[in-house]
Amino acid sequence: xxxxxFALALVFAAVPFFAFAQNSASENALVSAxxxxxxxxxxxxxxxxxxxxQGVGAVAIAPDNTKAVKFTITGEPSETIKVTFTxxxxxxxxxxxxxxxxxxxxxxxxxxxxxxxxTSGSNLDLGSDGKAYVYLGGSINVGATQARGNYTGTxxxxxxx
Amino acid sequence: MKTQLLxxxxxxxxxxxxxxxxFAQQTTPTLTPTQLVQQNLVQQNLxxxxxxxxxxSSIVRVQCLSELACGVVIVGVPKEIRFRDAAAARFxxxxxxxxxxxxxxxxxxxxxxxxxxxxxxFNAASAAWSERDSPTLGVTTFNPMLPQRIRIPASGxxxxxxxxxxxxxxxxxxxxxxxxxxxxxxxxxR
Numbered sequence: 001x002x003x004x005x006f007a008l009a010l011v012f013a014a015v016p017f018f019a020f021a022q023n024s025a026s027e028n029a030l031v032s033a034x035x036x037x038x039x040x041x042x043x044x045x046x047x048x049x050x051x052x053x054q055g056v057g058a059v060a061i062a063p064d065n066t067k068a069v070k071f072t073i074t075g076e077p078s079e080t081i082k083v084t085f086t087x088x089x090x091x092x093x094x095x096x097x098x099x100x101x102x103x104x105x106x107x108x109x110x111x112x113x114x115x116x117x118x119t120s121g122s123n124l125d126l127g128s129d130g131k132a133y134v135y136l137g138g139s140i141n142v143g144a145t146q147a148r149g150n151y152t153g154t155x156x157x158x159x160x161x
Numbered sequence: 162m163k164t165q166l167l168x169x170x171x172x173x174x175x176x177x178x179x180x181x182x183x184f185a186q187q188t189t190p191t192l193t194p195t196q197l198v199q200q201n202l203v204q205q206n207l208x209x210x211x212x213x214x215x216x217x218s219s220i221v222r223v224q225c226l227s228e229l230a231c232g233v234v235i236v237g238v239p240k241e242i243r244f245r246d247a248a249a250a251r252f253x254x255x256x257x258x259x260x261x262x263x264x265x266x267x268x269x270x271x272x273x274x275x276x277x278x279x280x281x282x283f284n285a286a287s288a289a290w291s292e293r294d295s296p297t298l299g300v301t302t303f304n305p306m307l308p309q310r311i312r313i314p315a316s317g318x319x320x321x322x323x324x325x326x327x328x329x330x331x332x333x334x335x336x337x338x339x340x341x342x343x344x345x346x347x348x349x350x351r
Contacts, residue, residue: 015213025221025222026223026343026345027223027344029323030339031340032229033234033240034338035232035235035274035333035338036233037335038235040239076335137266157283
């Protein structure tokens with residue numbers, strides 16, 4: 001019995017030098033992602049100048065006017081977004097056109113009085129509630145020879161992180 | 162009887178603790194490149210002096226050089242990190258030139274954030290390796306879900322990159338989601 005055990009011991013002691021040798025190592029990599037809310041934007045109304053008589057000249061709706069449009073942007077709190085927009089140079093009624101100039105302001109809080117002028121492509125911070133506001137006003141110039149009609153145009157606004 | 166017990170204990174010792182035997186695996190901690198070089202130099206000296214009878218030539222080192230940083234992910238918007246992207250995980254495997262190593266990855270199926278989770282996917286083209294530290298030079302893509310046998314080049318090291326895909330649900334809660342990818346490397350030398 002003693003001899004058998006001794007022989008076994010010799011055999012296993014030799015294993016390290018003749019057997020299939022292997023050595024291994026491991027390492028972890030952290031996978032991480034910061035998940036944030038999607039962005040949405042909603043308007044409260046359209047910009048309507050109402051009835052304007054020929055020859056009135058310039059008619060303006062300021063961003064703080066009750067007729068102005070308010071866009072409410074909702075997303076991840078305190079995140080910075082990029083706002084781009086295209087404003088029509090003219091409103092159109094068939095082949096007739098009416099010059100239009102937009103007046104855009106924005107604010108993190110829903111306070112138009114403290115809002116700042118916004119140009120397309122600017123960054124805007126969302127508030128701690130995840131909201132920001134864009135106010136749209138504008139002006140038209142109605143000359144005496146302006147053709148009568150219903151003039152419309154589209155102001156397109158886009159927001160992205 | 163006492164002698165038999167002694168021999169039995171010795172036999173058990175040889176089986177389980179003898180260096181380099183078929184059951185023994187040496188897991189090494191993460192080392193900086195400088196430490197790796199220093200350690201390799203020390204190992205070379207040991208081999209040269211023939212001090213250790215261990216099979217030092219089979220030693221393999223794995224180091225994570227970059228985490229898999231998916232960055233900002235918007236709910237409801239799928240995002241893919243390709244292995245070529247800077248955000249991909251990057252590993253370095255150091256092993257003796259011409260040795261053959263077996264690589265296997267333990268991949269997560271979900272990223273976790275408190276009580277919320279979101280799925281993470283890997284596909285057949287999510288991973289690649291190269292003997293150069295560039296995911297665009299001489300890379301070999303492989304399926305990270307399958308083990309890979311790789312012959313270590315003359316440089317004694319390879320680099321490995323892993324990307325992933327995320328599909329966050331629209332209703333997913335905001336937050337930082339994490340998981341671990343584990344890379345195991347084993348040298349195989351007869």
